[in-house]
């Protein structure tokens with residue numbers, strides 16, 4: 001009997017999952033070695049001295065301190081205890097100061113001599129999450145310039161528009177189009193054109209500092225700069241700084257009818273989202289202003305406040 005118990009304990013201690021078993025009140029009845037070790041290495045005192053500890057109360061305490069994952073865990077476990085859920089599973093981040101980590105929590109149950117017990121296992125799924133994040137980033141980045149692509153731009157602008165609406169703050173959008181880029185491609189080749197697009201993307205990305213800012217490739221030789229919670233005057237300063245830096249790069253475009261260097265035209269619109277239907281109003285305005293900058297001679301900024 002003793003050796004059979006030892007046998008099963010060794011199996012549970014050898015698995016990579018962190019396992020804890022609780023009773024119907026939430027009191028911990030068993031933990032495996034991985035669970036204790038995780039507590040030990042993460043300054044969690046419950047890991048070693050788990051006897052008499054109520055797991056659900058620990059989740060509730062974490063939830064009360066603002067940990068939404070603690071709240072979710074407690075809700076799932078209670079769902080099994082109340083028999084409103086057959087099993088429960090969720091994924092949560094658990095980052096340490098040194099590394100990003102994610103875990104999957106899975107709760108199942110068993111009965112012994114009329115008593116119900118609940119097995120809560122935690123599995124490290126960091127590698128899978130990292131792959132998912134990398135794929136998501138690839139889907140959001142422009143393949144040539146590595147800045148945000150159109151899809152990312154659309155999502156970001158929608159979120160930022162809604163944030164500024166809630167805050168009753170203005171939002172600016174600058175659409176930037178390189179002048180006579182066809183002439184540059186035709187004269188110096190497509191590869192040189194690609195290099196220029198990367199340089200331009202770098203300049204714009206350097207201007208997007210705050211969490212509400214985003215530089216994106218909007219189309220072929222068109223870029224966009226979203227500046228949330230920003231006044232038109234400040235957006236104009238950014239745009240002028242971009243034109244100055246582009247001029248400093250001194251990129252030849254010998255056949256451009258307006259000069260011999262690569263330049264850009266910019267349309268900037270500022271709107272208060274609370275006064276408008278959607279972010280499409282902002283795009284339409286910035287587009288119109290870009291058209292105005294093109295027809296007014298290029299290498300310039302046209303701006304307007306709604």
Ligand SMILES: Nc1nc2c(ncn2[C@@H]2O[C@H](COP(=O)(O)OP(=O)(O)OP(=O)(O)O)[C@@H](O)[C@H]2O)c(=O)[nH]1
Pocket residue numbers: 144177178179180181182183185189190191192193194197219220221294298
């Ligand atoms: N090298 C390169 N060129 C691109 C890329 N995407 C778009 N283009 C080129 O950008 C040029 C855009 O031409 P147009 O729309 O006529 O615009 P433009 O010559 O810049 O003239 P304006 O905008 O009127 O000043 C075309 O020659 C496209 O082939 C790209 O990824 N790489």
